[in-house]
Amino acid sequence: MSNYPAEQLEAVFLFQEGQIARELLYPEFEAILDGFIPVPDFSGTSAKAAYVQINPSLNVTGIVFFLLGFDAKGMVDRRWNVPLRQLLESAGSGPDMGAGAIRLVCYSQCPVAWHQKNLWDPLMQPGNNSFVAMRKAVKSNRLGFAIKAPEIQAVTPAPVQTGRTAADIEREQSVLEQKLHEHYAQELRDKMALLIKEQRLRIATLMNQHQAKFHSLQHEHQQRLLAYQQQYQRLDQQNKELEERNRSLKESLEIQATKVEGMREYFAHKLKAAQQDESSQLQLLQENFALELDTKIRAATAELREMLDMREVELFYRHQNESALKEEIVNLKHENQQLLKNSGDQLLGRLTKAGVNLVTFLPGVGEIAIALDDIGRYLEDPDAYAAEKAGVSQAVYFSWLEHHKSPCCSAIDSRGNMCGRSIPMIETPLEFHSGESDRCTQHQSVTFSLVAERR
Known part of the structure; x- marks a missing residue:
C-alpha cells in the first residue's frame, strides 16, 4: 500500500479506445518519463492520458487531460514537456465528482495557450463518460491508496428548555423553516451553477470536435483542389506540347510532300522524254524512278528518326542530371539541418529541459x-x-x-x-x-x- 501524504494523492490513467486501459501511481509515471519502463501496448502511438489529484476520501479534486507520445519501442518521446502540476494550479473549475467542483485542464479549457496542442477533451456522451469512468476507478482503489476515515463529531443534545410559550415555539419553527429554505435554495443554486459549467464544458468540447473535423475536411478540400489545379495545368501543358509537335510534324510533312512532288514531276518529265526510246529503256527508267523515290523517302524517314532518337537521348540525360542535382540538394539541406541541430543541441536541450x-x-x-x-x-x-x-x-x-x-x-x-x-x-x-x-x-x-x- 502506498504511503502518500494525507493532503494530496496523485495518479495517472492511460486511455485506449475511450476506456481506461492502465492505472499508474505518479512515481510509476515518473519512471516511464525517465525512460526506465517501456509501455509496449502504446508503441508508435500518441496515447490519451489523465493526471488526477485525489483527496484522502478518494474523491477527485483535479484532472489534467494530456497527450503522451511513444516511439516504436514503447518509450516516451523525449521532447514531451507538459507541467501537469503547474497547469492544475491555474486551472478553471469543472464538474462535481464528490468533493465539489474539481479543477479541470483540457483542450477546451487550457490556462496556457501554447500547451493546448498537447491536451485533449474528455468524452461526455451518455454511456461513455470519462469523468464517470475515472470516478469509478478511483473509488475501486486498485492502486491501493491509504484512505482516511471521516471524522465523526459527537452531537450534543440541546438542553431542554421548559416554560416556553406557544408563541416562542412558533417563532423558533418559523426561523428554522427560513434557515432550511435558505440552505436548500443555496444548495440548489450551487448545483445549478455546477450543472451549467458542466454543460458549457460539454458544448465547448463538442464545438472543438466539430471545428477539428471542419478543419480536416477543409484541408482535404484544399489538397484535392490543389491536385485538380495541378492536373489541369499538367494536361494543359501536355495539350500545348502536342499541338506544337503536331504543327511541327505538319510542316515537316508538307516539306517532304513538296520534295516528293518535285521529284515526281522531274521523273515524270524525264519519263515522258524517254517514251520515244525503246521499251527496255522505258522500263529501266521506271524502275530507276521507283528505286530513287523509295531511297529518298527512306533517307528522309531515317533522318527524322535519328533526330527524334537524339532528342530522346538528350531528354534522358537531362532527367538524369536533374535527378542527381535534386538528390544533392536534398543531401545538402539535410547536412545543413544536422549541423544547425548539432551546433545548438546542448544549449537548446538544456533550455527545453x-x-x-x-x-x-x-x-x-x-x-x-x-x-x-x-x-x-x-x-x-x-x-x-x-x-x-x-x-x-x-x-x-x-x-x-x-x-x-x-x-x-x-x-x-x-x-x-x-x-x-x-x-x-x-x-x-x-x-x-x-x-x-x-x-x-x-x-x-x-x-x-x-x-x-x-x-
Whole structure:
C-alpha cells in the first residue's frame, strides 16, 4: 500500500479506445518519463492520458487531460514537456465528482495557450463518460491508496428548555423553516451553477470536435483542389506540347510532300522524254524512278528518326542530371539541418529541459512553439515551415500572404491593368482559394463563366 501524504494523492490513467486501459501511481509515471519502463501496448502511438489529484476520501479534486507520445519501442518521446502540476494550479473549475467542483485542464479549457496542442477533451456522451469512468476507478482503489476515515463529531443534545410559550415555539419553527429554505435554495443554486459549467464544458468540447473535423475536411478540400489545379495545368501543358509537335510534324510533312512532288514531276518529265526510246529503256527508267523515290523517302524517314532518337537521348540525360542535382540538394539541406541541430543541441536541450519553449508568431498560424528538431527547417525556410503548419502548399501560402498584405482584386483585364477593387480579407490560408478568394464578385463570375465554357 502506498504511503502518500494525507493532503494530496496523485495518479495517472492511460486511455485506449475511450476506456481506461492502465492505472499508474505518479512515481510509476515518473519512471516511464525517465525512460526506465517501456509501455509496449502504446508503441508508435500518441496515447490519451489523465493526471488526477485525489483527496484522502478518494474523491477527485483535479484532472489534467494530456497527450503522451511513444516511439516504436514503447518509450516516451523525449521532447514531451507538459507541467501537469503547474497547469492544475491555474486551472478553471469543472464538474462535481464528490468533493465539489474539481479543477479541470483540457483542450477546451487550457490556462496556457501554447500547451493546448498537447491536451485533449474528455468524452461526455451518455454511456461513455470519462469523468464517470475515472470516478469509478478511483473509488475501486486498485492502486491501493491509504484512505482516511471521516471524522465523526459527537452531537450534543440541546438542553431542554421548559416554560416556553406557544408563541416562542412558533417563532423558533418559523426561523428554522427560513434557515432550511435558505440552505436548500443555496444548495440548489450551487448545483445549478455546477450543472451549467458542466454543460458549457460539454458544448465547448463538442464545438472543438466539430471545428477539428471542419478543419480536416477543409484541408482535404484544399489538397484535392490543389491536385485538380495541378492536373489541369499538367494536361494543359501536355495539350500545348502536342499541338506544337503536331504543327511541327505538319510542316515537316508538307516539306517532304513538296520534295516528293518535285521529284515526281522531274521523273515524270524525264519519263515522258524517254517514251520515244525503246521499251527496255522505258522500263529501266521506271524502275530507276521507283528505286530513287523509295531511297529518298527512306533517307528522309531515317533522318527524322535519328533526330527524334537524339532528342530522346538528350531528354534522358537531362532527367538524369536533374535527378542527381535534386538528390544533392536534398543531401545538402539535410547536412545543413544536422549541423544547425548539432551546433545548438546542448544549449537548446538544456533550455527545453528547463521548461523554456521557443515561441514565434507565423502569419496565418499564430503563436506556435518550435520543437528542437524543427529549428533547422524553420531557419532554412520560415515561409515553407509556416505553410506546412498552416496545412497548405507553399504556393497557396505565398498567394495568401500577398492577399493578406493587400486585400484587393488581382484580376488583369484585357489591357493588362489590375482591377484593384477592395475585397474582404481571408484570415487563414486554409480558407483561401487562389483565383477565387483574391477576386471581386464581378471577376469571380467571369472566372466561373470561363470555366463553364471550357467544359
